[in-house]
Amino acid sequence: MDRDDALRDLRQEFLLPEDVIYLDGNSLGPLTKRGQEHLERAALDWRRLGVGGWQGAEVPWFHLAETIGAMLSDVVGALPGEVIATAQTTLNLHQVLQTFYRPSGDRRVVVTEALAFPSDLYAIAGHLERRGLDVRRSLRLIPSRDGHTLAADDILAALDDDVALAVLPGVLYRSGQALAIGEITAAAHARGVPVAWDLSHAVGAIPLALHRDEADFAFFCTYKYLCGGPGAIGGLFVHRRHLPVRPGMAGWFGSDKARQFDMPMELGPADDAGALQVGTPPVLSSVPLLGSLEIYREVGMEAVRRRSLRQTELLAAMADDVLREQGFQVVTPRSPEARGGHVALAHPEAARLSRALKDRGVVPDFRPPDVVRLGPHPLYTTFREIAQALTVLRDIARTGEHLRYPEGREEVG
Numbered sequence: 001m002d003r004d005d006a007l008r009d010l011r012q013e014f015l016l017p018e019d020v021i022y023l024d025g026n027s028l029g030p031l032t033k034r035g036q037e038h039l040e041r042a043a044l045d046w047r048r049l050g051v052g053g054w055q056g057a058e059v060p061w062f063h064l065a066e067t068i069g070a071m072l073s074d075v076v077g078a079l080p081g082e083v084i085a086t087a088q089t090t091l092n093l094h095q096v097l098q099t100f101y102r103p104s105g106d107r108r109v110v111v112t113e114a115l116a117f118p119s120d121l122y123a124i125a126g127h128l129e130r131r132g133l134d135v136r137r138s139l140r141l142i143p144s145r146d147g148h149t150l151a152a153d154d155i156l157a158a159l160d161d162d163v164a165l166a167v168l169p170g171v172l173y174r175s176g177q178a179l180a181i182g183e184i185t186a187a188a189h190a191r192g193v194p195v196a197w198d199l200s201h202a203v204g205a206i207p208l209a210l211h212r213d214e215a216d217f218a219f220f221c222t223y224k225y226l227c228g229g230p231g232a233i234g235g236l237f238v239h240r241r242h243l244p245v246r247p248g249m250a251g252w253f254g255s256d257k258a259r260q261f262d263m264p265m266e267l268g269p270a271d272d273a274g275a276l277q278v279g280t281p282p283v284l285s286s287v288p289l290l291g292s293l294e295i296y297r298e299v300g301m302e303a304v305r306r307r308s309l310r311q312t313e314l315l316a317a318m319a320d321d322v323l324r325e326q327g328f329q330v331v332t333p334r335s336p337e338a339r340g341g342h343v344a345l346a347h348p349e350a351a352r353l354s355r356a357l358k359d360r361g362v363v364p365d366f367r368p369p370d371v372v373r374l375g376p377h378p379l380y381t382t383f384r385e386i387a388q389a390l391t392v393l394r395d396i397a398r399t400g401e402h403l404r405y406p407e408g409r410e411e412v413g
């Protein structure tokens with residue numbers, strides 16, 4: 001399968017951790033060679049130019065957030081000015097809430113889902129509390145019937161006349177289920193509900209058409225598939241029909257760039273998504289994206305998705321074949337359109353199995369209570385690695401090697 005594979009050679013663009021099969025790019029993508037060059041160039045510019053780097057660096061730092069925002073637009077299917085690179089995922093959700101959550105009359109509820117990434121829940125609950133709202137009444141969770149996925153009917157049933165905003169995942173972080181962004185957005189709009197999409201597990205894994213799908217807002221990290229680096233700058237999308245806007249959380253980097261250094265005493269915001277920036281962008285945690293997004297631009301999301309689907313299909317099929325007897329269950333949906341970029345395997349011993357896998361040179365991750373996530377990356381994972389990883393996992397489960405590990409789990413990541 002690897003031999004007649006058009007994207008196979010791209011692996012050499014990535015500086016992968018040595019001597020392991022790295023299946024955790026859906027948590028932290030590796031450094032790219034081009035990203036490293038940009039990092040080194042930024043360090044050199046800092047050394048040579050000092051403060052002059054804001055205007056004089058090869059890619060001037062003053063416009064870096066907009067430059068990267070434009071590159072991200074290609075990946076998420078946005079128009080110019082609809083995406084800005086800024087802050088981090090959770091902070092960008094706060095910005096969306098501060099700016100666009102506009103309760104009025106009986107419409108006060110924020111809808112999200114029972115399997116949401118906890119940080120999103122913390123942000124929403126915290127925001128509602130600060131507004132003096134009763135969280136039990138103003139936060140509604142879409143239930144999950146199987147503990148892994150969401151049913152379209154349940155999503156739609158939650159979006160009634162009480163709802164002021166929905167916050168939904170493009171791809172669920174644990175099971176890897178992909179939601180139909182266009183269809184759900186259209187149904188939400190028919191009920192008068194704007195939707196903010198958490199695309200952390202979708203961006204760089206599945207093709208997105210946020211402008212065409214009329215998504216209202218989206219926020220996402222860039223350190224997973226997009227290989228921006230640990231803690232890299234986040235991404236924020238605002239559909240053009242919601243622009244221009246006065247930011248709920250304001251700061252000088254949200255200014256119209258032409259006037260920012262006039263230092264006016266009142267904010268004159270940019271007329272695009274850039275208005276939602278707050279402070280100075282983290283240059284060194286942004287420049288690796290100049291390299292990795294260039295690779296994405298060259299390959300295109302359709303080709304990325306084609307290879308990703310072949311990978312997850314192989315993974316799920318092999319898991320059925322060699323792991324079912326060992327008590328594993330694939331909990332990622334089977335249909336291609338409902339599948340993101342990773343495959344989730346449920347097993348009661350998932351925590352210890354993950355640790356045993358790592359010690360055998362396969363890097364997965366564990367998500368409580370019982371999921372091992374295997375995240376191949378379409379631009380560097382080989383089909384042979386997928387097969388090897390599953391064979392190792394089968395051997396561990398068969399021999400009970402994982403039972404030597406103490407119960408519980410170790411690390412962050």
Ligand SMILES: Cc1ncc(COP(=O)(O)O)c(C=O)c1O
Nearest residue numbers: 088089090091117119173200221
């Ligand atoms: C789906 C999802 N949402 C939100 C976050 C929080 O991201 P951050 O730490 O960048 O705020 C993550 C982090 O992995 C995530 O996977």
